Amino acid sequence: MQIHLVLPGLLWPSATLLGPAADLALPGLHQLLGYGQRQIADFEPFDRQIARLFGLDTDPLPLGTLRRLGEPATMPAIDEDGDGEWLCADPVNLSFAREHLLLGEFPADDISAAEADELVAALNENFADIGRFEASTPTRWYVRLAQPTRAKLYPLHDVVGRPIKHFLPEGDDARLWQRTLNEVQIVLHNHPVSQAREAAGRRPVNSLWFWGAGQLETAPRTPMAAVQASDPVSIGLARAAGAQSSAPDPAQALAQDTLVVLDTLLRPSLQLDLDTWRNGLVALERDWFGPLAQALRSGRLQQLTLSAPGDRSTLQLRAGARDHWRFWRKPLTLDALLKSMAPPPAVQPTPDQPTQ
Template structure:
């Protein structure tokens, strides 16, 4: 039986002082790495990696499937049956010298009451555009009658980078640029942001529109069960007819299984080595140790670990039948990550 583990955030970048995993005791991960076949692949986004785990009945997926539709499907709130969807995620826009940068909502600590107040105001002021909603304070959506036509860039691409490099292109961009500007002005002047500024918090002074495309069609999954907390991953599961379960810790599967564990992603994004190291130690006890035990007992015959990253992607393959190779030695994570090839000059 095969187990797929997608683990975004594991590739802490090297060359930034002492690696935060250097002195960690991670016995199960080190053992798994020692018995692994290791492959470094070109950069791969989490979105692309997730899409590759599912297929349409025709054995291919439309290249323009809406990420917003899938992510909204993965939220806890029931999803309306009609309309087209955009992610309309809250953000903080700020200048660094003469460059406009965007910081996503992961560092804004938006409260539920703030999000509700802003949703009510947006739906009152921009009712002719569509319907705004916030299933979570830091994840907003715009439901539209007509499909938006520009090509928008994912929020993950622009976060922390110059906004000018990621402006939408294609059809009808003028209309959407104007709407973005109007939303920024409205948010900037809203009492919620005036109160945040007065209390020393960063303001919610912009949104990032992205994720449009065709509504996702029915897909098929090779998995009997899926563990995931990320709404996009949960949406993929539901589109394939599976109800995902939380990914807080490993649950022994009854058939081929997929788990998407994102506990390292936020600490990596914020470059918080202490939080990243603490999350990694929990992963070793809650995931790697029971996975190793199930490989040894042959409950799992093959474990595949995929780590998407914006420089290189990492793949580890561990076969239960290879655990007898006593000459294989444990491999520390910082040593493993140091084996990555140098970034391509074209990598941003």
């Protein structure tokens, strides 16, 4: 029996600070890191790693269609072939920092359902030629395109906290989507909802971020007997593969071969929210790392594979039921691992010696 655990956000962004998990009691995780076989692989985005586990390696990946397919049953159903082409059209805030225009996400509880409904209605009134907008949650919006796009659109996770000028639409339809983005910003900036938010000292919803273009032309394949996930992309992949998915549950995961996607650390790591990230680690130790380490020691679990996509690289870990017998191996703290993965300090150039 085996479990594949995918943990985006486990690796705190390497360019920020050292010792983010200092003083946290994480014995289960530290045992797994120390006894298992570790490999540091090249950077690959979380969404692409998940899709590849399901046998999808196309470019572009139809992440908009897949995420929409994974939304709750309260949303109108779409066919497993994707029912056309969907884009994620997530509400964001653009703000200036010095000379750069930076993109920021909204926490799940920052936009009310009523605000989202009003803004989406305005988008449908002004951009019917583009497609039909809808909100699955107040912070996850979509547009079903009237015509497929050939533009290259960057995933939201790649852009958060960064200057958007490096991530504007590219490709054959780039001008269309750059112009649409500018027009959307005008409509949202001038909308009474955004004006009221700004007057109340809250960040306005002054832009959208379009991403996830592509059509689902090849059916995904289920990588393991069971899939556990709470993020809609993973759920959409499972549904498109004809597999049942359920919420992450350690006891149920130990009942059969299971792919488990735990994304609770992803948003705090992207937003550099250290307290939430540390609290999430403690919860994962209690619910997952500790029980899985014990299951390996008892032989109930034969193999655990852990994939942790980070901002510069990916940690791949494989731990077997016999690894704890390797007494010469010692537990490895997460902080020690992060320190070993951190880029070397920049070497300051020395001035040239004066010529004689």
